[in-house]
Amino acid sequence: MLKITxxxxxxxxxxxxxGINLEIDKGLYFLMGPNGAGKSTLARALxxxxxxxxxxxxxxxxxxxxxxxxxxxxKLGLFMGYQIPPEIKGVKARTLLExxxxxxxxxxxxxELAKMVGLSPGILERxxxxxxxxGERKKLELLQLLAFKPRYAxxxxxxxxxxxxxxxxxxxxxxxxxxxxxxxxxxxxxNLLKFTEPKKVFILANGRIVSExxxxxxxxxxxRGYSMVIE
Amino acid sequence: MVTKDEILxxxxxxxxxEIGVDVVNLGLIYEVDVDDSGNVRIKMTLTTIGCPYAYWxxxxxxxxxxNIPGVKDVDIYLTFNxxxxxxxxxxxxxxxxxxxxxxxxxxxxxxxx
Numbered sequence: 001m002l003k004i005t006x007x008x009x010x011x012x013x014x015x016x017x018x019g020i021n022l023e024i025d026k027g028l029y030f031l032m033g034p035n036g037a038g039k040s041t042l043a044r045a046l047x048x049x050x051x052x053x054x055x056x057x058x059x060x061x062x063x064x065x066x067x068x069x070x071x072x073x074x075k076l077g078l079f080m081g082y083q084i085p086p087e088i089k090g091v092k093a094r095t096l097l098e099x100x101x102x103x104x105x106x107x108x109x110x111x112e113l114a115k116m117v118g119l120s121p122g123i124l125e126r127x128x129x130x131x132x133x134x135g136e137r138k139k140l141e142l143l144q145l146l147a148f149k150p151r152y153a154x155x156x157x158x159x160x161x162x163x164x165x166x167x168x169x170x171x172x173x174x175x176x177x178x179x180x181x182x183x184x185x186x187x188x189x190x191n192l193l194k195f196t197e198p199k200k201v202f203i204l205a206n207g208r209i210v211s212e213x214x215x216x217x218x219x220x221x222x223x224r225g226y227s228m229v230i231e
Numbered sequence: 232m233v234t235k236d237e238i239l240x241x242x243x244x245x246x247x248x249e250i251g252v253d254v255v256n257l258g259l260i261y262e263v264d265v266d267d268s269g270n271v272r273i274k275m276t277l278t279t280i281g282c283p284y285a286y287w288x289x290x291x292x293x294x295x296x297x298n299i300p301g302v303k304d305v306d307i308y309l310t311f312n313x314x315x316x317x318x319x320x321x322x323x324x325x326x327x328x329x330x331x332x333x334x335x336x337x338x339x340x341x342x343x344x
Contacts, residue, residue: 047287050248069248071284086290090274090308099280128285128309 001025002152002182007056009045016041018207024182028174031186033204034226039186043156047080048073077151081158085137088128096128101147108147117142118169135166142173152182159192171195190218203229233301235263241295258319269303271296276315
């Protein structure tokens with residue numbers, strides 16, 4: 001279980017997260033909320049970003065990770081997906097992946113995984129994300145998710161600005177991973193519901209979890225907006 | 232006009248979460264070039280190879296530099312040649328970590344077995 005207890009976080013002295021309590025086990029979870037609610041701050045706090053002032057506790061399978069940096073959290077099985085994965089020139093995608101896999105003692109067929117996520121052959125020979133479309137960058141993230149098979153994954157808006165094909169692939173990957181992995185997807189829309197179903201939806205507003213529910217909560221929000229759950 | 236020094240000063244506020252020292256004093260920033268239009272090119276390395284750490288740190292470096300007024304485009308080049316070694320740290324960083332320059336892993340627990 002990935003357990004977040006009374007998590008508070010300040011960014012530049014301003015309190016953004018005001019006491020988050022959240023638990024995820026194996027399965028797919030959505031985190032939604034209005035802009036400025038603190039969704040990205042929560043993702044940063046979970047990644048171990050040292051520029052945040054964080055209080056409260058985060059445990060991964062009963063192990064406290066609040067003091068650990070991103071690499072140590074990754075070793076313990078926490079994968080972070082980025083909203084806009086950056087371009088890294090000078091290193092081929094294949095090289096970066098192979099070195100990371102080697103370091104973590106894993107061996108996978110990268111070309112097979114590339115095919116599964118819908119990346120064209122040869123893309124792995126290019127510098128990481130350089131000239132990749134938004135969809136291709138997201139697919140490379142999905143490839144990493146499949147390659148590293150983490151215990152938990154936090155995906156920050158993996159469905160933002162992607163075409164239907166990428167959305168379908170994303171849904172497929174989430175479906176194939178969710179039995180063995182606890183995945184928290186930060187999302188703005190219900191588009192993913194066409195291809196997959198979360199077991200629980202959390203609504204974050206003003207730095208707090210204000211609502212929890214099943215997938216039907218997404219359509220409620222789509223129809224009536226966030227005001228129905230926020231005081 | 233943005234200067235190389237301004238960029239380095241900004242990067243000194245970026246702490247490497249694995250080691251607790253900023254990326255400049257750690258010796259990760261190999262080259263910084265900025266042209267008259269404010270386009271920046273940075274060549275850097277990592278203490279450890281591989282994602283997700285690569286994404287994370289490169290993303291942070293890019294973000295930090297992009298936020299400097301006057302900066303236009305930021306290009307980050309990653310290289311492992313030469314590979315980073317603790318000797319590349321500044322004297323300040325070495326002192327802070329108690330690094331004696333003998334390739335000792337000072338962050339490891341001292342007990343054996």
